[in-house]
Amino acid sequence: MSMTTTQKPRPKFRLITDPEELARICARQPTVSREEAKRSILEGVQAGRWQKRGKSSLP
């Protein structure tokens, strides 16, 4: 049995030096759904970019 995974290709880096263009790009965020955002962050946790420890202690 084979398993296939679909992985999005990594975006190709674009150098942006115009602050206004950078601001426009920032203003367009986010570009993903809530579920995709959550999955993506949890992948970051798995990859060690974040630690998930305990509860957040926020009410």
Next chain:
Amino acid sequence: MAALPSFDGDIGEHIATGGEHVVHLSPDGKRVLKFTLPGEFGFCVDEIILFDSRTFTNKIKLTHRRALPSEYLWRWLVLRKVFGLLTEVEGVTKRDDGSPALVISQPFVGEEMPDWEEIEAQLTGQGFALVDNALLSMPEMNDVIWYRQRDGVIISDAYPRNFRLDATGAIIPVDLLVNIVPPGASKVLPAATEPFAFENPSC
């Protein structure tokens, strides 16, 4: 100065903890909410006098020191101004134990990180120059401190983990330490020629 508003919005779901923050994802998934950990407000770049026993002289170098809450808030306002990410200071809230937490929010940009070369290209393209490691007091600061002499903006912690590569390939800093070096304030760095100001469109 106006007091910080009390944050009483929906805190969303706890996703992760890292650095000085507990990170939650907003209920609609569009924004990341960052709550400061007790007594943690990140770091600032500052200067320190170190005694060199070989030459019997004092040397001034750049260092990190713990940031004050006001410097933490300032950092996000400058980051927004310099790099464009719509970071909002949401206010202050209380933890279960009654201690305060500052709250900021940012749009969720994704988790794809640029590599070192892409960061170097982006920051160089925006007029920053890597600060010589000889001017730094701690090895962990090596190769992650950038300074833009034009307006005196200094950024620290320029590790790939503090940037994101968005779907269009743009590099967006999400968690940099950003400070302003006022003219004459540094013994190590050259003074700004067009000092940073929020109303200055060239910054």
